[in-house]
Amino acid sequence: MSKESEFTRIIKENEGVIFKITTIYTNDQEDQNDLYQEIVYQLWKSYDNFRGDSKISTWMYRVALNTAITRLKKEKRRGKRIEIDKVIIRQTEYYDTEFEERLKIVYAHIQGLNELEKGLMLLLLEGKKYEEIADITGLSPSNVGTRISRIKQKLKSQIVKK
Amino acid sequence: MELEEMQAVWSEMSTQLEQQKKLTDKMITMMTQEKYRNRLNKVAYPEMIGAVICYTVAILILINLSKLDNWYTLLSGIITVIILLVLPIMSLGSINKMRNLDVARNSYKQTLIQYAKAKKRFQKVITASYYLGFIVMFTIMPVSSKLINGKDFFAETKSVWTLAVAIPLAITFFILFSRWVVKCYTNNISSAESLIKELEETT
16 A cells, blocks of 8 residues: 555544544634644654554644644635535534534533643543553653543533533 | 533544545545645735835845935934844744644644743744834834935924924824733733743643
8 A cells, every 4th residue: 555545544534533633723614624734734744754653543643733732823814725614514414403512512611721631631532541641742641640630620610610 | 511421422423523534535635735735825924024024124225325324314224224134033933933843753742832932932022023113113214214305304304293293192102002012912921931831840
């Protein structure tokens, strides 16, 4: 299998992951599409260096999260844009309204966290173990545990406030 | 909403996303190509346009430097040129630092620290640019008066409006505006600082 087709396969397998990350780190559709493309581009650029040094998911989350936080907010608009709107928007059509409401609450909770917590929360929701979260974030596993406990406390206090 | 409930919603969304794969090979290939990225367009436009203006004016002043025939106009010209040359280097340089982080090799924590530091530097540069811009606003007056009208601004300006109204008005505006600028950027800088401190303390 050629490098290109291998890469395409990996992206296709993980398109949902990239979508979820772009949803958390952007506020509108246009911004989300831009970030989606930027992540795929950065993944492609670093694909040669990846060479199986770490798990695919570790590499992918690391590049995607780093791209999301380093992207200048004002750096957007204009430019050629691949129409991935339909890819992304369509999923809302499948949601029942109740589920959509619950999903909105989840996103609202995540948006209330700081940048570090946001990344940790995403990885936690993705079902990652503390060791892998530590690998992606550069924190020690024990520190990941401590911070996740704090996030849980924060979520509880958000509920109390409401 | 408790964490467990959030995880259940997230998992349901992930399942739905799995069933809705829409990316085609062509779309992915296009995304990997430089020409489809917004990077060129993403280069901070205001800073780029500002740099072109600054360098154009600086070159014009340098070409006509011999026309600034007294010490104070010449000094104003030199100060203006220096600021106009330094400003774009400062702002574009700090933007570049923010953009050129190694997203492939750095961990999330390293990236957050480096980005927060670069952002802090950028905010300081913006604040400094603002003050330097204000100095240029004054130093360029005698220079432009000499180069455009051939007049000595200090010796030949007799208009009460210019000296007694316009300049105090500009200073008042500057003081009010600078308060807002400083307040705005101080908040951004301190939030970046607290994030750096928090991350650097953790292992």
